[in-house]
Amino acid sequence: xxxxxxxxxxxxxxxxxxxxxxxxxxxxxxxxxxxxxxxxxxxxxxxxxxxxxxxxxxxxxxxxxxxxxxxxxxxxxxxxxxxxxxxxxxxxxxxxxxxxxxxxxxxxxxxxxxxxxxxxxxxxxxxxxxxxxxxxxxxxxxxxxxxxxxxxxxxxxxxxxxxxxxxxxxxxxxxxxxxxxxxxxxxxxxxxxxxxxxxxxxxxxxxxxxxxxxxxxxxxxxxxxxxxxxxxxxxxxxxxxxxxxxxxxxxxxxxxxxxxxxxxxxxxxxxxxxxxxxxxxxxxxxxxxxxxxxxxxxxxxxxxxxxxxxxxxxxxxxxxxxxxxxxxxxxxxxxxxxxxxxxxxxxxxxxxxxxxxxxxxxxxxxxxxxxxxxxxxxxxxxxxxxxxxxxxxxxxxxxxxxxxxxx
Numbered sequence: 001x002x003x004x005x006x007x008x009x010x011x012x013x014x015x016x017x018x019x020x021x022x023x024x025x026x027x028x029x030x031x032x033x034x035x036x037x038x039x040x041x042x043x044x045x046x047x048x049x050x051x052x053x054x055x056x057x058x059x060x061x062x063x064x065x066x067x068x069x070x071x072x073x074x075x076x077x078x079x080x081x082x083x084x085x086x087x088x089x090x091x092x093x094x095x096x097x098x099x100x101x102x103x104x105x106x107x108x109x110x111x112x113x114x115x116x117x118x119x120x121x122x123x124x125x126x127x128x129x130x131x132x133x134x135x136x137x138x139x140x141x142x143x144x145x146x147x148x149x150x151x152x153x154x155x156x157x158x159x160x161x162x163x164x165x166x167x168x169x170x171x172x173x174x175x176x177x178x179x180x181x182x183x184x185x186x187x188x189x190x191x192x193x194x195x196x197x198x199x200x201x202x203x204x205x206x207x208x209x210x211x212x213x214x215x216x217x218x219x220x221x222x223x224x225x226x227x228x229x230x231x232x233x234x235x236x237x238x239x240x241x242x243x244x245x246x247x248x249x250x251x252x253x254x255x256x257x258x259x260x261x262x263x264x265x266x267x268x269x270x271x272x273x274x275x276x277x278x279x280x281x282x283x284x285x286x287x288x289x290x291x292x293x294x295x296x297x298x299x300x301x302x303x304x305x306x307x308x309x310x311x312x313x314x315x316x317x318x319x320x321x322x323x324x325x326x327x328x329x330x331x332x333x334x335x336x337x338x339x340x341x342x343x344x345x346x347x348x349x350x351x352x353x354x355x356x357x358x359x360x361x362x363x364x365x366x367x368x369x370x371x372x373x374x375x376x377x378x379x380x381x382x383x384x385x386x387x388x389x390x391x392x393x394x395x396x397x398x399x400x401x402x403x404x405x406x407x
Contacts, residue, residue, distance in 0.1 A: 043208040046201065047084045050091040054123055058155045061119040061209065062147075063095035066201040067194065069113035070167060075283045076179045076190060079115060079197040094118065097145040098168050099287050101296070104341060106143035110287040112171065117164040117198055120151035121209045129212040134162045134202060134241065136195060138222030138248075140298025142169045160211035162202055166194035170290050173299040175258060176265030178278035186304035188261055192230055193307060199231075199240035217243040221331070223298070225249015226312075229394070230301050232322050233315040234308055246328040250394040252300050253313035261302035268293065316397040328394060 041052045041059060052061035067079035074080060095116035102108035122130070133154060137144040151161035166172065167190050175188030203213045218241040220228045225246040231237040232244060256264075266278075271293050274281035301308050315321050339350050 042088055045205040045208060047082050048086065049088045051088050052119075053092045056152075057123045058152060059121045059123050059209075061091040061121070062093055063116045064089075064091050064119065065095075065115060066117050066164070067115040067197045070115065070171075070190070071112045073283065075112065075171065076174065076176075076187075076279075078190065078193045082115075094145075094147045095165070098165050099171055099291050100139075100143040100168050101291055101294070103139070103143040105139045105148070106145050110291065112287060114165045114167070115194055115197070116146070117162055117201065118146055119206075119209050120155050120161040120163075121211070122155055122158060122160075128210060129215070130158055130160050130210045132160045132162065132202060132206055132211040132213070132216045134164070134199060134216060134218050136164065136166070136218070136220030136224035136227045138220065138224045139168070141173055141191060141223045141227075141300065142294065142296070142298045144168065144223070160206065160209055162198070162206070164195065164198040166198070167191045169294045169299060170268060171287075173301065174265050174268060175261035175302050175304070176269060176278060176282070177262045178269075179265075179282070184305075186306040187258065187265070188302045189304060189307040192227065192234060192301055193236070195227060195231060196234070196236050196240065199237065203240060214242065216241040217245060219245035219247070220249060221247035222249060222251075226252060226300070229253070229312050229316075230308055232324070232326070233310070233312050233320070236307060238322055241324065243324055244322075244326045246326065246394075248330045248334055250328070250330075253311065253316070253394065255301050255303050255308060255311045258302055258304045261304075313394075313397070316394060 041054065041061075042049055043052070043061070045064065047065065050061055050064055052059050054060075065082040067082050068074060070077065070079065096111035096114050097107055097109040098114040099110050099112060100106050100108060135149045135151075137146065137148055146163040146165045149161075149163050151163070154161050172191030172194070173188055177183075177187065180187040199216070199218070202211070202216060206213050206216075218228050218231060220226075226249040228244050228246050229249055231241070266275075269275055269278050269282060272282070272285060272289055274285065303309070303311055309315075310320065343350065
């Protein structure tokens with residue numbers, strides 16, 4: 001009896017067998033699924049998922065964008081929101097620094113794509129409602145970078161630390177009437193606006209890293225300390241931080257009015273060949289030309305109608321600033337750094353006879369201060385200024401408006 005022919009496998013069965021074979025091949029080569037929100041060191045931010053790396057007992061999330069790159073038409077404009085992304089963004093290396101000349105305080109850079117921040121958090125399972133410290137680097141508002149701060153000590157104590165890049169030099173603080181959004185509108189202070197954008201990012205995203213957005217300390221040294229004072233005064237920073245620390249930041253408290261700052265900006269435009277068609281010409285300039293023509297002595301914010309409505313000194317004296325607890329002072333023997341730099345740069349030896357600097361010591365009398373350290377309950381219910389012996393007159397101006405504690 002003849003056998004009936006075997007049925008041919010259907011196309012569906014062939015496809016199924018092929019898929020199984022491909023899956024087996026991938027498994028054999030050790031392929032891994034892409035990380036998801038539940039994977040280790042992957043956290044969610046307002047713009048998308050990021051994956052950090054472990055560094056000892058600390059988790060690092062590096063190079064996270066907090067604003068769009070301020071390039072092209074966005075040069076000398078307020079920071080715009082960072083674009084969202086799909087999938088998981090690697091956050092394991094620092095991003096470029098903002099444009100600056102070479103110096104002892106920063107690596108030379110011509111990258112305008114620089115508005116990034118870094119988050120350092122305790123390792124292990126994510127904590128909950130940990131205090132947050134946002135660090136603003138120094139450098140005369142001309143140089144500096146987000147990765148010059150060692151956060152390990154604070155992180156060991158259970159603090160989430162955020163360090164940021166912000167626009168510097170002429171790109172961050174040039175005021176020019178042609179760059180204002182409308183005649184008489186605010187110009188300059190773009191670096192301060194970047195800092196505020198970073199603080200808003202912290203409010204939206206820091207919980208994913210274990211931080212408490214209601215317990216943010218804004219801290220900075222030198223130009224970073226001056227920036228903290230500016231943010232205490234700026235209406236745009238209200239409510240974005242609950243405490244402040246100012247280290248050696250009281251060196252330039254009287255800011256120029258906008259008209260004077262715009263005159264300086266007009267002179268800059270003329271130097272770089274943009275006396276006419278100013279805004280378009282300035283935005284077409286190569287970054288290197290801008291950096292080469294900057295004021296190498298450094299920059300300072302300027303008074304304008306929106307970001308800094310009045311000079312810092314005036315605002316502190318009149319009480320028109322955020323009444324949050326503040327620690328303010330200077331770093332002990334800080335000037336020795338500059339003495340050493342002068343000597344290493346070929347300058348003459350500096351002695352007690354040739355310079356009064358080594359003998360200089362800051363003096364302050366905190367009138368009416370209470371000789372005790374504020375407890376957590378005190379600082380949460382009553383604004384205060386902590387006024388160490390190495391503080392300055394700035395602390396006295398602030399203390400006239402609310403309680404002052406000396407430590």
